[in-house]
Amino acid sequence: MKTTDTATPGVETPGPSGGPGPAVAKTAAPTPPKESGKEGAVLNVFSHGVLVIWAIMVVMPLLWAVMTSFKTDRAIFTSPWSLPDGLHFENWSRAWSQAHMSDYFMNTIVVVGGSLIGTLLLGSMAAYVLARFDFPGNRFIYFLFIGGMSFPIILALVPLFYVMQNMALLNTPHGLILVYIAYSLPFTVFFLTAFFRTLPSSVAEAAFVDGASHTRTFFQVMLPMARPGLISVGIFNFLGQWNQYLLPTVLNTEQDEKVLSQGLVQLATSQGYKGDWSGLFAGLVMAMLPVLAAYIIFQRQVVAGLTAGAVK
Amino acid sequence: MQHGKYRFIVGFLAAPLALYALFVIWPFIQSIYYSLTDWSGLSPEFGFVGFDNYSRMLDDEIFWKSLQHSLTLAVVLPLVTVGLALFFAFMLNVGGRRRRGAAIAGVRGSGFYKIVYFFPQVLSIAIVALLFQFAYNPNSGAINSGLKLVGLGSIQPDWLGDPNLALICVMAVLVWSTVGFFVVLFSAGMASIPRDFYEAALLDGANRFTTFFKITLPLLWDTVQSGWIYMGILALGAESFAVVQIMTVGPNGGGPDYSTVVLPLYVYQKAFRDGQAAYATTIGVALLLVTLAFAAIVMKLGRRERLEF
Numbered sequence: 001m002k003t004t005d006t007a008t009p010g011v012e013t014p015g016p017s018g019g020p021g022p023a024v025a026k027t028a029a030p031t032p033p034k035e036s037g038k039e040g041a042v043l044n045v046f047s048h049g050v051l052v053i054w055a056i057m058v059v060m061p062l063l064w065a066v067m068t069s070f071k072t073d074r075a076i077f078t079s080p081w082s083l084p085d086g087l088h089f090e091n092w093s094r095a096w097s098q099a100h101m102s103d104y105f106m107n108t109i110v111v112v113g114g115s116l117i118g119t120l121l122l123g124s125m126a127a128y129v130l131a132r133f134d135f136p137g138n139r140f141i142y143f144l145f146i147g148g149m150s151f152p153i154i155l156a157l158v159p160l161f162y163v164m165q166n167m168a169l170l171n172t173p174h175g176l177i178l179v180y181i182a183y184s185l186p187f188t189v190f191f192l193t194a195f196f197r198t199l200p201s202s203v204a205e206a207a208f209v210d211g212a213s214h215t216r217t218f219f220q221v222m223l224p225m226a227r228p229g230l231i232s233v234g235i236f237n238f239l240g241q242w243n244q245y246l247l248p249t250v251l252n253t254e255q256d257e258k259v260l261s262q263g264l265v266q267l268a269t270s271q272g273y274k275g276d277w278s279g280l281f282a283g284l285v286m287a288m289l290p291v292l293a294a295y296i297i298f299q300r301q302v303v304a305g306l307t308a309g310a311v312k
Numbered sequence: 313m314q315h316g317k318y319r320f321i322v323g324f325l326a327a328p329l330a331l332y333a334l335f336v337i338w339p340f341i342q343s344i345y346y347s348l349t350d351w352s353g354l355s356p357e358f359g360f361v362g363f364d365n366y367s368r369m370l371d372d373e374i375f376w377k378s379l380q381h382s383l384t385l386a387v388v389l390p391l392v393t394v395g396l397a398l399f400f401a402f403m404l405n406v407g408g409r410r411r412r413g414a415a416i417a418g419v420r421g422s423g424f425y426k427i428v429y430f431f432p433q434v435l436s437i438a439i440v441a442l443l444f445q446f447a448y449n450p451n452s453g454a455i456n457s458g459l460k461l462v463g464l465g466s467i468q469p470d471w472l473g474d475p476n477l478a479l480i481c482v483m484a485v486l487v488w489s490t491v492g493f494f495v496v497l498f499s500a501g502m503a504s505i506p507r508d509f510y511e512a513a514l515l516d517g518a519n520r521f522t523t524f525f526k527i528t529l530p531l532l533w534d535t536v537q538s539g540w541i542y543m544g545i546l547a548l549g550a551e552s553f554a555v556v557q558i559m560t561v562g563p564n565g566g567g568p569d570y571s572t573v574v575l576p577l578y579v580y581q582k583a584f585r586d587g588q589a590a591y592a593t594t595i596g597v598a599l600l601l602v603t604l605a606f607a608a609i610v611m612k613l614g615r616r617e618r619l620e621f
Contacts, residue, residue: 043520047407047419054400055428058492061443062431064454077452081461122328129324133317141329148336152549152603154576155596156339158583159346162353163339182335185328214320243436246550249557250584261438265558268442284439295434299427306433307497 062288069281076277088278095282103256104263111173111259112241115180119237120230122181123188128218130189131196132204142193148186157250164251171254179247184237191236195229196222235298235305242291260287343593353589365594375595377570378578379602381479385486385547385574386606390540393487397494398536400429402524404495405502406510426499429492437489437551441558444485448472448559472560475571482555482572486547494539501535502528537614544606548599553577575599 068076069091071084095101130142160179161170169175203225207217223230245261252258258266264287267280295302347365351358369375404422419425432440447454448471456468472478505528513523529536546552553576557565564581566573575595583592 043407044419047403051400051403051407051419051425054491055425057488058428058431061447061454061488064447065443080452080454080457122331125324126328129321133321135318135321141325144337145332148332150545150603150607151340152576152596152599154550154553154579155343155593155600156336158353158579158589158592158596159339159342160335161584162589163334163342178331179335182331185332185336189328214316215323218324239434243434243438245436245438245554250580261436264442265438268445268558280442284442288435288439291434291436292431295430296427299430302434303426303430303496306493307500 062292065281065288066285069278069285071278071281073275073278076281091278091282092286094276095279095286099267099276099279099283100258100263101283101286104258104260107173107257107263108242108260111176111180112238114173114177115184115241116234116238118177118181119184119188119241120234123185123233124192124223124226124230125218126185127189127192128196128222131193132201142189145186145189148183149190153183153246157246161250171252171257173257176248176252176257176259179251180241180244183247184241188233188237191233192226192229195226195233199225231301232305235302239291239302239306343596346590347594347597349590351590352587353583353592354587358590361590365591368591369594369598374570374573374578375598378566378573378575378595379598381573382548382552382575382599382602384479385483385552386544386602388483389486389490389547390543392483393490393543394494394536394539396487397491397498397539398529398532400425400491400495401498401502402528404499406520406523406528422499426492426496429495431492432489433493435489437554438558440485440489441555444481444488445472445559448481473568475568478560478568478572482552482559485555485559486551490543490546490551494543497539498532498535501532505531533614537610540614541607541610544610545603548603548606549576553580575602 064080067084068080070087070089071091072088075082075084126145130138130145164170164175164179167175169178199222204217204221207221208214212220243261244259245265248259248262249265252262255266264280264283267283271277271280346358348360348362349358350361350364403419404425405418407419450456450468450470450473453471455471459465459467469477471481509527509531510523513527514520518526552574556572556574556577557580559565560572561567564577564585566577566581576599579592579596579599582588582595
């Protein structure tokens with residue numbers, strides 16, 4: 001199983017033009033045919049054509065949302081495609097304060113922060129033991145964790161709701177953190193077990209001979225060595241937990257505790273009588289931009305982290 | 313290295329395993345038990361009813377509708393998404409103009425395309441669903457007013473309000489948001505196929521169309537197959553729940569006239585809207601069986617000799 005170096009070979013340097021428009025113009029221009037013949041040139045124009053169309057289809061809705069967030073409510077309904085008559089930044093401030101976007105952001109940061117740390121800590125502990133130690137039941141526990149990846153979560157959610165209710169964990173940030181960790185463990189354990197198996201055992205043995213305990217060896221020797229794997233799986237979990245919708249929708253329905261995704265949905269449903277659509281779009285864009293910006297900065301690691309699971 | 317080994321193993325496994333057992337394993341086991349009771353979820357009392365819920369489910373018209381829609385998603389979505397993604401990835405990697413000395417070449421700016429295509433993957437499915445719900449709005453949405461702008465004002469479908477179109481609208485959103493992930497995934501796989509294979513085939517007179525089916529696809533088969541399963545599980549699970557629940561009409565989604573209701577949404581509605589927790593877990597068990605059957609069928613159909621290169 002190779003899990004670490006999956007996506008890197010596919011990443012090529014972006015074209016010098018940086019945009020689809022100029023690239024097409026350049027390549028579609030008639031060039032003196034080489035011995036490769038016409039087939040290549042025709043195909044090249046065709047492939048650029050379809051690729052540009054899909055790129056536009058991906059970017060358009062996002063740009064449209066950004067544009068709409070600066071419009072007045074009236075303009076949104078009367079002329080959805082025209083440019084805003086001015087930059088109505090008050091939509092943004094209204095969304096931030098009156099529509100509780102600031103609270104939703106805060107709640108999400110607390111929950112995702114806590115659960116991300118917990119997931120990485122508990123996940124790496126379990127994965128390390130499962131990858132490095134032989135003991136009766138090792139395989140059974142491993143497959144118990146892995147099995148959780150393919151089961152439909154909604155089935156467990158019905159009883160889980162009442163388990164949480166009985167433990168007074170419903171609608172609390174710490175309850176949500178514990179659930180996020182538990183549901184992130186299958187993939188985390190799967191990924192990190194494979195990763196710990198690839199690390200050389202000589203370093204750990206040397207540390208052990210020098211008198212370090214198992215625990216100390218893990219925290220001071222193995223964890224630092226596992227950093228690339230932890231980053232990949234950390235990004236994967238960060239996005240999954242930040243974007244999580246199903247779990248909070250069922251387990252976290254208190255208005256003050258809502259996280260970003262469900263807060264936005266609630267904002268949208270309440271517009272039926274409030275009518276603050278521009279504020280809703282400002283909220284949507286506000287939630288979209290940080291994740292997109294982070295993705296563009298760290299895109300190599302994000303892609304590696306997200307595709308690592310699918311290629312085994 | 314035996315010294316204190318078992319104490320260490322137990323110490324390290326206890327917390328993750330306990331958390332996982334309490335919040336994941338135990339609810340799954342409970343739900344199968346609850347499906348044999350008449351528990352409402354509202355009161356702690358319930359009685360054992362055997363397979364009553366299951367026979368009720370078989371007579372439930374809405375269950376059959378949600379099953380039909382979920383199966384449609386599980387068949388159509390992987391087909392369309394994986395197909396489109398393979399097409400785009402092949403264009404990215406092989407569709408370029410030939411450069412000197414290379415039999416095949418990727419298009420210029422393929423890195424740029426891959427970055428853009430991946431955008432929807434990092435967004436919350438809730439945000440995507442809200443965005444498209446607004447785009448589909450029949451009166452002032454982006455799509456219908458766009459149609460007016462280009463002179464197609466006579467075509468103004470009701471989109472999510474039309475029972476014949478609503479499920480297609482839902483599927484289009486799921487395709488939009490997932491294709492990019494598979495393009496990047498398949499691209500990485502294609503980039504690792506040795507170039508000489510293509511060179512040899514092109515020398516022998518094969519065109520690029522043939523090379524795709526004779527070289528690329530067979531060598532990429534394992535990735536395609538796991539992508540297929542991944543997409544199917546996604547179509548049966550949380551993603552389709554979110555899109556249908558947020559975008560479609562009716563109390564908690566699924567409308568119009570149950571034309572978009574899917575199994576996970578029906579479970580949610582029965583448990584948390586109608587107070588029929590036991591019956592909800594019964595439908596959940598059916599969903600579990602469908603998911604496992606789907607994975608088994610894809611594995612069975614997709615089994616081929618593994619090609620090493």
